[in-house]
Amino acid sequence: MTIEKPLVLDVDGTFLRTDMLYENFWAGLGAAPVKTLVACVRHIRNPAMLKAELARIAPIRTDLLPVNPEIAELALQCRLGGREVVLASASDNTQVARLSADYGLSEHVFASDGVSNLKGGAKAQALVEAYGEGGFDYAGNSSVDMPIWEKAENALVVGHVPSARALAADGRNVVEFPGGWELRALFKAMRPHQWVKNVLLLLPLLASHRFEMATLVPILWGMxxxxxxxSAIYICNDLLDLEADRLHPTKCRRPFASGEVPISVGMVAMAALSAGALLIAIGLSAGFLLVTLLYMALSLAYSLKLKRMRWVDVTMLAALYTIRVVAGASAAAVEVSIYMLIFIFPIFLTLGCVKRITELSKANGDERLPGRGYGRGELADLRNVAGIGIVGALVIFLLYSVSDQGLSLYPTTWLLWLAMVPMAVWMVRMVNLAWHGRQDYDPIVFALRDPLGLGLLMLILSLMFWAAGLWQQWFG
Structure with missing residues (x-):
């Protein structure tokens, strides 16, 4: 009876659509950022030790990692046919062994052990010692796998690897499998639909009635x-939330959680986007640069820790929305009223609660939201806090309408009072839609796409323009 040669699979980028080193790094940043960064600095010259240390700091759930469907199907067919399927990876052996067990593959794995980094030539040598030259088939996805393919009987190439063409030219049997990533998936990870939230930078322009190009152009650059x-922060947030997203019914399809885009590509994109934002900010003003840095710092703190703290997270969401308004004022050098900031903060606090109410309303079970501090038991409390935000915003708006600044900008006060009716209806409606699970996961994005809600907002704005005498000024 002839025993078939084993099928040896590389893990990162071959069997998996991700890289366990990067998975560990971001899991470590989320769980123990200081320990993770210290480990990276300390072991940067020793990859095997670095991988072992990161695996100890934040073990990852290997059963949730996205697999390459074609390679996973091949492994399954080989197993059913009685052929041994072996994982061989430069990742840490504890995790490779766990991954192999998750999919019922061979107990015998080849991996880094904290001392030796099993990659390239080292992996080729280990496989030859175990099976002999030509005693195995090997699947890989990178030019670093060339020494192993040269020792294997059959080379299975995942994705586009130009150097693998030399194997076919030498008459070796090469089987190609689809792989790689697409630019549109990275663009999706940037969440361009969320950019509409930056219309909040226009609020100081509207409030101050400064409708000239000298005010508008800097704000557009600020947006x-x-x-x-x-987008940089969204990518960072997705990389920190990989495990939580994979446990979510819809977020599991996000580009990094699903393996559509490599984590390394996301890290490069995040750095490039951050640099672009700061370059524009430097070109506008020192004040706008400081506001941008504050926004990015608070967003990072939110992603790392604060979003997991109950009640702190909705307060931070409100603060991040409010900072956009401050940024608009800073970009155009428009003075922002303290009344305006005090008025919009409770509105944004309400919308932060709406975001969490929506997530809980759409959740499948009663357990706490992955990576968040809320369960269904907090639904009523979130609705109550949203109600407090609505009342607070209306009271502050009423006080503003009779203040010296309000009277100077909006002399027809009763029209401002009338605008409070659609304002209250809009906010109550947002909470009600969230309570019944009919909201988007981001309330600002939903508000800018909701026809009825937009109608209410336009009515509020029209009444405020009327109260300010702008309609008469523009149209006589």
């Missing part, structure tokens, strides 16, 4: 800077 900064 571009905040869009780039927001």
């Amino acid at each position: 571009a800077a905040f869009s780039l900064a927001a």
Whole structure:
């Protein structure tokens, strides 16, 4: 009876659509950022030790990692046919062994052990010692796998590896499998639909009635800077939330959680987007640069820790929305009223609660949201806090309408009072839609796409323009 040669699979980028080193790094940043960064600095010259240390700091759930469907199907067919399927990886052996057990593959694995980094030539030598030259088939995805393919009987190439063409030219049997990533998936990870939230930078322009190009153009540049900064933070947030997203019914399809885009590509994109945002900010003003840095720092703190703290997270969401308004004022050198900031903060606090109410309303079970501090038991409390935000915003708006600044900008006070009716209806409606699970996961994005809600907002704005005498000024 002839025993078939084993099929040896590389892990990172071959069997998996991700890289366990980067998975560990970001899991470590989320769980123990200081320990993770210290380990990276201390072991940067010793990859095997670095991988072992990161695996100890933040073990990852290997059963949740995205697999390459074609390679996983091949492994399954080989197993069913009685052929041994072996994992061989430069990742740490504890995790490779766990991954192999998750999928019922061979107990015998080849991996880094904290001393030796099993990569390239070292992996080829280990496989030859175990199976002999030509005694195995090997699947890989990188030019670093060339020494191993040269020792294997059959070379299975995942993705586009130009150097593998030399194997076919030498008459070796090469089987190609699809792989790689697409630019549109990275663009999706940047969440361009979220850029609409940066219309909040226009609020100081509207409130001050400064409708001239000298005010508008800097704000548009500011919106571009905040869009780039927001995309960088969204990528960072997704990389920190990989495990939580994979446990979510819809977020599991996000580009990094699903393996559509490599984590390393996301890290490069995040750095480039951050640099672009800061370059624009420097070109606008020192004040706008400081506001941009504050926004990015708070967003990073939110992603790392604060979003997991109950009640702190909705307060931070409100603060991040409010900073956009401050940024608009800073970009155009427009004075922002303290009344305006005090008025919009409770509105944004309400919208932060709406975001969490929506997530809980759409959740499948009663357990706490992955990576968040809320369960269904907090639904009523979130609705109550949202209600407090609504009342607070209306009271502050009423006080503003009779203040010296309010009377100077909006002399027809009763029209401001009338605008409070659609304002209250809009906010109550947002909470009600969230309570019944009919909201988007981001309330600002939903508000800018909701026809009825937009109608209410336009009515509020029209009444405020009327109260300010702008309609008469523009149209006589």
